[in-house]
Amino acid sequence: MKEQTLNYIGQELHDDLGQKLSVVRLRQNQLITKLQNTEKEDLIELNELLGECIQDIRNLSKTLITEQIIHFGLAESIEREVKRIKKLKLLKIEFITQKQDIDISPKHGLILFRIIQESINNILKHSKAKNVSIHMEDDCEKLHISISDNGRGFDINSNQDGSGLKNMELRAKLIHAELSIQSELNKGTQTLITYHKNLL
Template sequence: MKFSEMDFLLILTTFMILLVVLMMVAIYSVFIKKKSQLILLQKIKEATFEQELANSQVEIKEQTLNYIGQELHDDLGQKLSVARLMTNKLSYSTESDNKIIANEINLLIGECIQDIRNISKVFITKQVEHFGFIESLEREIFRIQRFQLLEVHYDINNRDLEINSSHALILFRIIQECINNVIKHSRSKCIELIVFDDQDRINFKINDTGIGFNMDRVNNGSGLKNLISRAKVINAKFEINSSEKIGTKVLITYNK
């Protein structure tokens, strides 16, 4: 009888040990699986972020080329045309007039040289990294004002924003695309851009008083989905509210 009890205890102990070992193996397997999933998810996030960053760089290049084209045609081209006309006047003007004309030509050429320097600064792949986020944003506003595309109401409570340097380019591109949508589609005469730096987040408001649109018709649009997905990549939230004949309001909330 004692031998049977010892046998039973041995079997029970062996079974318990095996059960514990199996449970540990199962827990370890689940842990390894979860870890693998997390690593894979992290890699997917990194790949998505890199893709969005690359897309933003390409799009900003296109915007920069368009900007340079406008500058060359509308500004430099006109100034050089005026300088050429003035140069032709030198052959039949009086000596006193020649001095005035020569001085004006000199001033025009000086302006052209400065314009070329400004353009060369813009022609940089990493525009946001070079100028800084706020300066790049304000250069975009200056471009709108310079070409008289819209009346701009701009307000910011802090020019030293805390934005992850790797996020700044994508955030700038989202705002730039919203501004371009206002210019192209809203028929608004003005745009309001408000930057408010809070303790834990930064709010960017882009409002217009244009024709607006029906939210039900564009909720599934690829353009809107693209903006929302880009915002998620940089831990930001993209919200849009529009009413027909009233205008559109965009709120981008970037979490620090």
């Protein structure tokens, strides 16, 4: 009962309060660009504080919903994340998978889920994409996951804000997964993850 309650609280923080604050911050960023320089300073300060609140909520929700993969599995956890993104109504997103029952340890499933989350967050923050597609293919030896968007893309070699990408790379290395990111300016980005099920 306690575990279910904590999981519920974590999910509500992540899905409800977290997403509402994220939408507020996105709108605030849009308004900042329209203001005069003298008016921007106070709003920028509030924006930074709002960003800290969002991060605190994310950290707390991550702690509380770590058991999600154990309860729902990787495929259903991705579906729940996709539903959360759809509620934002900022872009169209779809998840396509051959099967729901993925044979993978909860620990590694959680790491893969965090990589996918980070990729989606990067798309929401930077890409200005209208469409996102997540494909997952499972065979006896490998799990293939691709996340594609039709956003503005970026030059991978000159990317300055690489903290999100580095987090994804570090997580992939933890489970010896292959991570490949292909992007071209004004032509979108595709992230490819290959997890070797029998390697560890």
